[in-house]
Amino acid sequence: MRSSPIQLEVLAHRFSAVVEEMAENIRRTSFSTFVKQTADFGTCLVTPQGEVFAAPRRISGNTMIGAPARVAIESLGEYRPGDVGISNDPAATGGLVTHLPDLWTWCPLYAGEEIVAFALSFVHASDIGGSVPSSIDWGLTDQHQEGLIIPPVRLIDDGRRNDALFAMIARNSRVPRENVGDIEAQVAGLRTAQRRMSEIHEAFGAQALKDAIADLLDTAESRAGDMLGELADGSYEFVDYLEGQDAVAADGTRTVAVPPTRLRLELTISGRTAHMSFEGTSPQVVEAINLHTGGEPGHYMLAFALVNWFYSRDKSVPYNSGLVRPLTATLPPGSVVNPNPGAPCGVRAAVFFRIMDCVLGCLAQAAPDAAFAAGAGAVAIAAISYRDAATGRRRVSVGQPLTGGSGGRPGLPGLRGTSYMGGWLRNVPNEVLETEVPVLVEQYRYRRGSGGDGAFTGGDGLIIELRSLDDDVTFAVRGLERLTFQPWGVRGGEPGQRGRATLNPGTPGARDLGRVGTVTLNRGDVLRVETPGGGGLGERPADGDLFALGDARDAYDRRWPARSQRALGDAVLGAVPFSRQATTYRALYLDADRRAGDGPVTDEIVHAALAAAGLRRNAL
Template identity: 40%
Template sequence: MITDKVFLEIFNNRIQAAVEEMANVVLRTGFTAFVKETGDFGTYLLSPAGETFGSPLDTGYNLSLGIPAATAINAIKDWQEGDIVICNDPYTTGGMVTHLPDIHLIKPYFHEGRIIAFGLCFVHSSDVGGKVPGSVSPTAYDIHMEGIRIAPVKLYEAGRLNGQVLRLLLDNSRIPEQNQGDLNALMAALNRGEVRLKELIRRYGAEQVEQGIENLLEYAELKARTIIEDIPDGSYDFWDYLEKGPGGYPIRLRCRMTISGSDIHLDFTGTDPQVRASFNIPTHNQQGHYMLVPALIRYFRTMDPTIPWNSGMVRMVSNYAPPASLLNPQVNAAVGARAATFIRVMDVITGALSQAQVNKVPAAGAGQACIVMMAMTDPADGKSKVGVIQPICGGSGARPMKDGIDGMDFAVGHLRNIPAETVEAEMPILIEQYGLRKDSAGAGRFRGGSGIDLRVRILSPDTVMTARNMERMEFQPWGRVGGGVGGHGEAILNEGRAGERSLGRIDELLLQPGDTVTFLSQGGGGYGDPYEREPKLVLEDVLKGLLSAEQARDGYGVEIAGNTVDEAATGLLRSGTAGSSEAFSFGEARETFEALWADEMQLAVINALSQYPLALRDYLKRQTMAEVEKLTRTGEAVTPQAVPEVMEQLRMAIGLR
């Protein structure tokens, strides 16, 4: 029961100030570029039960609502003042951690012998060991390939450092000094949070602070429920894909979102089984898990900007992912590239929500956060270096009332770019091009955001590049209500020179001095009929270099003559043309794939696979899809009902049990 709304508003502001201050401590004192420039870290305050009641909005990584911290907290049986627990293992933390580079620290905040709250923070380490620099490879097929694993253990016990635990982490990293610096930044943030909480206790008393924590969570829940009640009851299905999974086949994520009063249930039945690759998300079916709900909480916050940013917003969200599926894998599945999957989950939830709230939800954005990393020996000083070059995102989807944002997708808006000067000062490379990509935005009454054009020149021998989370290289960001698709991504080696070739998705690439790699990221999908866009806005995009005159004519029916619109020619181009109002436009690549692999066919494959041991599922999926495609090419139609028989014949033919 919320009894004092005036105090609650004051308390909320003080908590928000505290977590923002904690985040700024990390930002200003962190060592790696991924922390001090990109901002891939988080600082949070948790209730004794493990719910996030304080989370920064302006600094760091704000995907904090729905963190299942209870398992990690309960793993420590004898919390003492001065303790700091360290962990990075997704399985022993029950899904609080979702891949190994995210090193978490937890500190209890005591008052008179009892825990009032916990401080939680994490940093995305640029390297924790594993098979590739940066520790994340899409082709890793178990977690042992991805780096060191640390179950919850005390790094500090009653204020005393456990040097052996620290040494274990640092000795298994390619960048021990930088990791040490980032850990020091996290500990400073935890200490700052403790100071601020104690100030609140001195001012208001422990009981009022504890009541304030619970009331903050309750207030966010009440406001979120009010928003949900405005969504029509019903079930809404949507699915989308990751590309080039094992065997080259797309990996599907499917969700049925059910609205019932003020409750939301997300059922991921029909999502593909866990894969022999690193795209799995270890949610452990934790309810309202923070990797499943970001699209919802962003919608809530958009509809009501006053709602407190805490885990009360997801108390009414329940979810189910089948065991051994992509979103609920069994222990030891590889999880390093799970960011690609959680971004696609956001697209899936957005697609489902847009069916319920047709005129309130945007088109799909770029759908990737491609983290480009390099490792080399710097010829200038002989030192080995590992670092992030840039998080390459793309344009956001167009909104029902406004264009998309250029160069940044809503899904990963927390990631900041790294200035070219900083990258060049720290790594032996040259940034030759960094700007917006022409003709990448999806056409529409409101256009999508433009993608990124980045070209990097290598200056050091035997440089290893990794680029994880490259997606939407074939299936384009979808448009809404007649809007067009955004451009798909590309990566090109030595563009415009002898030996130029398309790279597709990059896992690990060996480069030599003089080589260049060009990244062309995706534009967001458009919203509404492109022929309803004002010609002067089309002209502005042409003059800014975001749109070619050819695309202005072909995509928008606008003829550009010099620096003006040819009104007469534009009128002729647009006359007699019936605009599309289809709910979604998915693009040729996806439509071609789904001409055979319709929803019913894919569900038939998933259902048939559930009858076999986990060890056979990924293999049998690939073989079954290949066989169905082979039969189709010979003119034989395969129905969903025939899929189980095809799969069983394949199993028997190779003697699998």
């Protein structure tokens, strides 16, 4: 190690503070709802060779570890201090960009005359042009239908703003003001990194800064190798699927228009390394779900689940691309995980999320005691487009990120309305959504009972109902999944409930929308989206046993289905406050017929219930 332990710790926190401040400045100065409210953006610091050595955990997207920045950085050749690059071209950036709405920017960071690092950021633009509002739709079959493609180019050249490029980006968007405002927020974030890294250089010197970067990457690599080394050597295979698409005839007859997409992962553990083989995965498809990885083995959308697994086991591990150094991969050219240039990719998150499920499925075999059940497996995002009465132009706003429940966890139930994937995305307040687009949010709540049953139940999904307040309001809902293939349980746990989307539910004209894609609503129409619940972990305890759970009322509803229609708001369930063991929480059913009006649950009642169950207080 080149740095002293104390100095390395200090600099690690300084680097972390830089990316957090970058992210906070972008959030505070951005224009679009999807960036300022939902936080679909990201920041990081990378070496001149393109390895991420610092990324935020508190705000913004936390998918940056393994982002392959080298190709984008090298594409602009020599740099000067005032330069800022920009691109949204997957092929030209070697997989740094994965779909066109992600606008990536970067700038050099100097120590004196030497470039010691680069700062990067991306924002998810609400619209980058193309065939449909928001630029994303399952049905687009060519990347040119998905919007403006910007090859790596200087947005700012030696301090001089490229006004022609700004104008071109604005002209090719349905929301020019928001796009330009978000890009300027990115530039502000990059300038923050330049100032803060200059301060670090002045305080510690160039060599100390470079040594710390190298040591942090090496430390993360070593710690990741240690954790992989704890797993039994062997190959673990898991296969999962993305939804196909049915064609519906006028008489209601359904035929398969697009078959399901197969994701196959073979995870091979060998000592301190892991190999991810995607041989047997479907070839690239005509739908816009292809994931451009540039063939990079540690690509952030391939390695995300493993990176989070490392971090969940050891939260002190440096959070950087050293974690993906022990990973190699086989990515068949022309497959959905390594498609040819130009393959449509707007909904590539569907493949990203299913890869996470496959990794969890392999880890459930390699480390059964640390198994997680499948979560909702999707983040459905509704982009809402309407005609502005004042200008006659169509406006676009990206609404709620609708995730579902997470799967049951070792010792704990799944989280409600929060998935392992996309969990960093924040809610848009209903009041903000109703102010920006002509809709009324009639429901936004948990989908009670949708999580899979088990010793540790899956988390519930969500329900949202949106009523259109105007005619010709278009909803582009992308990413809705698990409509056929349920979120699986593990070790005897039950699968979570499937998702669904319905137009005008509860009316004679109600219609199942499948994956939705794009649907146009008129005044009074209602769109209802129900997201999947997570799978359960472990077999459901027998009646009379103690339940391991996080929400007593959820368990009550499931244990006593015949009573679930009763007014349960005042049902008494005695949660035993001294019953924590490691990370497992338990609750004891005192009396199924006991009501709140019967008086408080006293310590004597708890002890009597324990005695009746043949348990002692310290047995819990």
